[in-house]
Amino acid sequence: MERKAISSDRSISSHKPEDKKYFVAVKNYPKLFLMVRPTETKSWMYRYYPPSNPKQSIISSPAALIKSQLAKSSYGHRPAITKPKDLAKLLKP
Numbered sequence: 001m002e003r004k005a006i007s008s009d010r011s012i013s014s015h016k017p018e019d020k021k022y023f024v025a026v027k028n029y030p031k032l033f034l035m036v037r038p039t040e041t042k043s044w045m046y047r048y049y050p051p052s053n054p055k056q057s058i059i060s061s062p063a064a065l066i067k068s069q070l071a072k073s074s075y076g077h078r079p080a081i082t083k084p085k086d087l088a089k090l091l092k093p
Contacts, residue, residue, distance in 0.1 A: 003022070003025075005024070006024055006026045006027060006034055007027040012042070015034065016036075017038050018036070020038065023035055023036075024036065031046055031048065032046055
């Protein structure tokens with residue numbers, strides 16, 4: 001099934017989950033995609049090719065990174081984020 005490229009907020013909500021995850025292109029942004037998973041979650045993905053490495057890297061949305069780092073934090077407590085520096089520390093692997 002061919003999917004139309006995303007051009008507005010409304011077109012994002014029109015993509016429904018299927019048996020397997022799939023990617024939908026974003027109009028006028030050739031490296032940006034919306035990933036739709038069978039679990040009804042949607043994430044933004046940016047396909048990036050670093051100049052030093054010809055292999056493709058996929059960068060997920062910052063919200064997903066923050067969520068994964070919060071899950072790794074000790075005792076399930078959420079750290080206080082008050083300054084951009086705090087956010088940068090949280091996102092470090």
